[in-house]
Amino acid sequence: MRKSVFVLTVFCLFLAVAGCREKQLDPGVIVADKQVALAEMAPGDIIVSVNGKTLTRKEYDDKLDLLVTLYSIKRPSVPKQNIDAYRARRAERIVSDYVMMQLVLREGQRQGIRVSREELAAAELKAWRDVTPRKADEDFTAVLGPKAPMFQKVVADDEHMRATRNTLFADRLEVSEADIDRVEKRVADWNAVYADSNRVVMARGEEIVRELRAGADFAETAKEVSQFRPEEGELWGEFTHAEIEDKTLRELAFKLPVGEVSDPVDTEDGLVIIRVLERVEGATVDSPMATQVATVKLARILLLMYNPFDEASRDEIRTNIHRDRNAKVQQEWLPKLFEAARIEYPNGTNLWPKAKGPVRRGR
Secondary structure: OOEOOOOOOOOOOOOOOOOOOOOOOOOEEEEOOOOOOHHHOOOOOEEEEEOOEEEEHHHHHHHHHHHHHHHHHHOOOOOHHHHHHHHHHHHHHHHHHHHHHHHHHHHHHHOOOOOOHHHHHHHHHHHHHHHOOOOOOOOHHHHHHHHHHHHHHHHHHHHHHHHHHHHHOHHHHOOOHHHHHHHHHHHHHHHHHHHHHHHHHHHHHHHHHHHHHOOOOHHHHHHHHOOOOHHHOOOOEEEEHHHOOOHHHHHHHHHOOOOOEOOOEEOOOOEEEEEEEEEOOOOOOOOHHHHHHOEEEEEEEEEOOEOOOOOOOHHHHHHHHHHHHHHHHHHHHHHHHHHOOEEEOOOOOOOOOOOOOOEEEOO
């Protein structure tokens, strides 16, 4: 496959253990002796308590339902399996996200950081427009119905977290125009390097084609120079017309005479050279019926190439820089908040890995 470089720092904090209530008030994670799966908990059972703030099974379900609803509204034509996959991903994160949120909110309260009603209203409007960009004038309370209060709470919590981070670390999170200029230059420099490398690969591909057309054995050449599954040698696979996604490659596969070698083709996978081994008699791209039943057997040589960085607007670059810096701040900051917190799992669960930090068994 093509090699790509991604400049993105991602931080994810996972917290999970079971706990029960104890009389001592010193911070730490309290682990229960019992283990109860989340699916076995009653609606009123507490999944986790962070400094006295609790998340019940019902609140967990309500938040998960809201997130899936918002996902479905934003993507009205998405298949059900995509929705189910999204639900599964979010279900795994709700508890750890809740713990992190409570740690940040408590620190914001301790620091006296506030968010005005006007700021909350603006945050609600922005969040709703992100969900329904083409129907921004719709009132979310009318669309979401009973889920509207939960939406407002989620937005408010997110806004308080954002305000806390921005207030405490404003100097480290601020993105200047010079910062954006440096990213644009770095991207341009890397793309220039990639372009030079790809020109070398293309020249090598053209040289290989000349050698093959001069009589070099395709299978032996593939084993020697192909950079992906070279052990296949002579055979790449047998395909119908619809199974070859790249348009140029597809047309070559069904137009080249059997036995001939193609010119190099720049595809998403890399630089591809194919040789047609077999093809169903009479199959051509000009005949709809023949196209439906046509099959072609191909050999392939693949040379890896680099994907250039996509061009991004300055606003997109600013957002990405801010996200990266925020992630770095959290890597340094959240563990300290975690160490000073009292986190309990009074009904137990076995769905999350062992927590970091001090752990005590419950009685």
